[in-house]
Amino acid sequence: MEIPGLEVKREEESLDLSYAFDVETVPTLLRFENGEVVERTVGWNRDIWRKITGVADLGEGLPEHRPGCGSRALDFPKPVDTSHLASRRVTIGSQEDDIEACIARGWSDGLPVVPPTPARVARMLTGTHRDAQEIVAVIPPDLAECTVEKVAVNAVLAGCEPSYMPVVLAAVEAACTDEFNMHGLLATTYFSGPVIVVNGPIAKRIGMNSGVNALGQGNRANSSIGRALQLVIRNVGGGRPGGVDRATLGNPGKLSFCFAEDEANSPWEGLAEEHGVEGDAVTLFCGEGPRGVVDQISRTPESLAKSFAVCLRTVAHPKLVLGFDAMLIVSPEHASRFKEAGWTKQRLRDEIYANLNFPGAELIRGAQGIEEGLPEGFKDATLPKFTPNGLLIVHAGGGAGLFSAIVGGWVAGETGSKPVTRAIT
């Protein structure tokens, strides 16, 4: 655009000035004094332009007023500053496909990953207020220090949105505590992997699924948050299947097992609240794959609690007790039985426990014609299936279906893993 009477001293090819001074309309006129903008007008107005520029005959022959149009700066996202990122830069070959390059370097869990370009990682870091170089945790098995930035790189690989970052960070912190024992959970020959339950308003804000198919596929946050944690263990911690991960069979949830609790429709307090953390929180549990509990007939809470108990008995092996925790995920239709009867979560737990005490004679090795079992010394004892804190109860699932789910745990307690709840900050 040419304006009679205006002498052009410098033309900018790039949009840098537009980004720097938030120019959204062309023309925009800025007047500087000592490097500071002191006057500004948007669109063409001859009188205003003459006043600001001090050029009395500026724009002679041009119309008095034109509103202007949108700046190209609006069409292109502002380039992200990546100079602060400390991770080693890996230049891939010009003939290399970027996704294939990530897989070839061993950064993938078997599925395609999103290539972690500096711009993507910088955008991921906008999802947290924490400093990029802050240490989040020491990651097993290599016991490598992991920065917020490294978590972000792996969150990019996993397909996360920046808004998921606070959840991923809390999950990494919770996993790498002595109580949760991620090292042992990784190394075990058992099926289990980390299961992440999200509580609090953040779940809805970032679009997590707590309803229909809550434990299944189809939700980006559910699918990528658990995946990001596992990729941190793999890439930062060096924990890989066939390496330190010695699972005999594993389970498909080791790709990502993450869901939100349906708190809005639950008759009970949420899982994190039960563990003493209110608001946004993650709870990590070492779980195998979910198995179904079918009870389409029970109309009384007593009958349904008994159904839960007989199914829970099979966790690991019906003859093994106290060694394995479990998570019971009660669906809305099943939960309504307890809601109508006014049962608290603790009442349900107590009723389940009351139906899960067994004489040692039934459990010892050789009993019931099965060699697996407890040592002979427990013959005269009466033993509960679970330790007092060994049964977690969560509310989730779609509105239709008289089904709940059991997720069996791994070695319970001090010698293995305990569930860990962490506030999301």
Place this chain on the structure above:
Amino acid sequence: MTELLDPTSEREPSHRPLAKRPADITGKTVGLLDISKPRGDVFLDRLQAALEKKGVKVERFKKPTFTKPAPADLRHEIETKCDLVIEALAD
């Protein structure tokens, strides 16, 4: 040219050479480490008998739990008392 950020801990792959093997174990002390898995002791009992028959001195050790790495003190004790160690992974 595409540039990506390394998602790993950026440790150089470290090559750790295996410890030197003795030519003969007669007169050496062998540590037998039970990692607390069921029936690991059965396996180690048999090994102990076989080793002692060959004139090898045997020391027994046990990890508190198989789910966690051996405590530093236990590793130190094994290192100071033994020339070799055999670990029973069992199940």
